[in-house]
Amino acid sequence: MGATGAAGPVMDRDEVDRALARLGAEHEAIETSLLALQDHAGRRLLEGAELTGTTKDRWSAAEQEITRLWAYFDAYTDALTTARELRARRRWPSREELVELTELLRGDSVTIAGGAPATGAPASLTGPMKLSERFTIGALVERMNGLYASSLDMVVAADAVWSALPARIDLLSAELARTRQLAQSVGVRPGEHPAGDDLEHITQELTTLRAQVISDPLAFWRPTPGSSAPGGGRPDTERYDGQARALEEVRREIDAVLGVRQDAELRLGKLRDLLSRADRTLAEARAARGEVLAKIAASEVPAVSGPPTVLQEQLATAAEYRRSAQWHRLSPLLESLEQKAETELLRARESLEKVTQPLAVRAELRGRLDAYRAKVARHGAAEDPLLIERYDAARRMLWSAPCDLRVAEQAVLRYQHAAAEVLAPRVPHQGQPSDRRGD
Numbered sequence: 001m002g003a004t005g006a007a008g009p010v011m012d013r014d015e016v017d018r019a020l021a022r023l024g025a026e027h028e029a030i031e032t033s034l035l036a037l038q039d040h041a042g043r044r045l046l047e048g049a050e051l052t053g054t055t056k057d058r059w060s061a062a063e064q065e066i067t068r069l070w071a072y073f074d075a076y077t078d079a080l081t082t083a084r085e086l087r088a089r090r091r092w093p094s095r096e097e098l099v100e101l102t103e104l105l106r107g108d109s110v111t112i113a114g115g116a117p118a119t120g121a122p123a124s125l126t127g128p129m130k131l132s133e134r135f136t137i138g139a140l141v142e143r144m145n146g147l148y149a150s151s152l153d154m155v156v157a158a159d160a161v162w163s164a165l166p167a168r169i170d171l172l173s174a175e176l177a178r179t180r181q182l183a184q185s186v187g188v189r190p191g192e193h194p195a196g197d198d199l200e201h202i203t204q205e206l207t208t209l210r211a212q213v214i215s216d217p218l219a220f221w222r223p224t225p226g227s228s229a230p231g232g233g234r235p236d237t238e239r240y241d242g243q244a245r246a247l248e249e250v251r252r253e254i255d256a257v258l259g260v261r262q263d264a265e266l267r268l269g270k271l272r273d274l275l276s277r278a279d280r281t282l283a284e285a286r287a288a289r290g291e292v293l294a295k296i297a298a299s300e301v302p303a304v305s306g307p308p309t310v311l312q313e314q315l316a317t318a319a320e321y322r323r324s325a326q327w328h329r330l331s332p333l334l335e336s337l338e339q340k341a342e343t344e345l346l347r348a349r350e351s352l353e354k355v356t357q358p359l360a361v362r363a364e365l366r367g368r369l370d371a372y373r374a375k376v377a378r379h380g381a382a383e384d385p386l387l388i389e390r391y392d393a394a395r396r397m398l399w400s401a402p403c404d405l406r407v408a409e410q411a412v413l414r415y416q417h418a419a420a421e422v423l424a425p426r427v428p429h430q431g432q433p434s435d436r437r438g439d
Contacts, residue, residue, distance in 0.1 A: 020083060023105070024084075030076070055216045055217055059154065065150060073144065075110050079104060079137055082104060106137075160221070160234075161218070162214070172243065172244055173206050176206065179199065179247065182254055186325075187325060188257060195250045195254060209243070222234055256331060261327045268334075271318070271337055282304060282307060285351045289304055294402065295403060296358040297405075302351070302354050311344060314336075318334060362405060381422045384422050387419060394408065
């Protein structure tokens with residue numbers, strides 16, 4: 001159309017009808033969105049909560065935005081209703097009516113009473129706040145969309161945090177209560193066991209965390225970088241996750257204490273057996289040392305320590321812990337005692353081995369002497385005077401007390417050498433028939 005008005009080219013009838021249809025669809029969508037926002041669970045919770053911090057500040061601004069949204073929507077509804085009524089007067093509107101409809105649909109036809117500026121709107125720098133503002137319907141819709149997105153983002157974020165964290169905190173608190181009862185049953189209490197102190201700290205932290213989440217949910221919201229969609233982000237569960245891990249560590253510690261309660265008697269029995277075996281081994285070593293000193297001459301015999309009285313005292317303490325159900329104290333004591341008892345038994349065995357080494361050497365020499373004598377007898381040389389003389393000399397040294405092992409070893413070697421010399425001629429030469437009777 002060539003004719004123009006204040007709102008630009010005058011719209012024809014078809015353009016007016018298409019614009020009214022589009023604005024009607026937009027009106028219906030906006031109304032649905034506003035009603036959904038009004039009934040949103042997060043908004044109702046925000047209205048009834050005692051808010052603090054970031055959430056309190058943002059909700060105060062959001063409430064003003066929602067109030068302005070409805071004011072804008074009412075003005076939008078009035079403008080659309082006026083345009084519809086004007087269009088409905090006649091099937092073929094006159095030019096004056098088309099000019100008026102064009103002004104309504106495209107011009108600054110919507111007047112909004114002045115008030116607090118919308119969030120993000122710059123404050124007036126030239127004077128007092130305007131008493132009213134005028135918009136085109138399109139500009140008004142854009143303003144409403146901005147206010148709606150900002151308000152919905154705040155409501156959705158708060159609702160997401162409230163939906164995620166308090167329920168998880170409550171579940172963890174219930175698990176914490178069961179763990180506390182279990183801990184008390186095995187003596188894990190604050191001030192008496194580190195795990196008891198950890199449980200006290202976790203309890204205080206969860207109580208504080210839940211109160212902060214309820215009063216300031218937006219402090220626990222992490223927006224997704226670059227996301228412009230309302231509610232783009234996730235609840236921050238870092239503090240919750242830390243307490244969950246701490247509780248799991250405490251539970252493992254308590255399970256270890258429970259394990260001690262279940263098999264304490266068996267472990268105490270094994271410890272008694274280990275220490276008893278160590279005592280018997282040391283007693284055997286002391287007796288062997290006396291025998292070595294009496295029967296072996298010119299030999300350095302190490303001293304043998306007494307029984308481990310400290311371990312016996314600790315074992316008695318462990319038994320007392322079991323009788324008094326002090327499982328949290330029994331657990332580390334048993335672990336320490338088990339290591340020390342194994343070490344003590346190994347030390348006792350090494351002591352016995354060192355003490356009895358001279359007797360083992362004498363026994364080895366006796367066995368070697370008798371073995372060579374049997375070999376000589378098999379070859380028919382048992383009556384050889386030299387062998388008889390050297391055998392008797394070595395035997396007197398090995399079967400007399402005290403026995404000088406160095407001298408006795410030389411006597412056995414002399415008998416071995418004499419036997420080798422006596423038996424050498426009896427070995428058949430190569431190419432001669434062998435005499436198998438000696439074998």
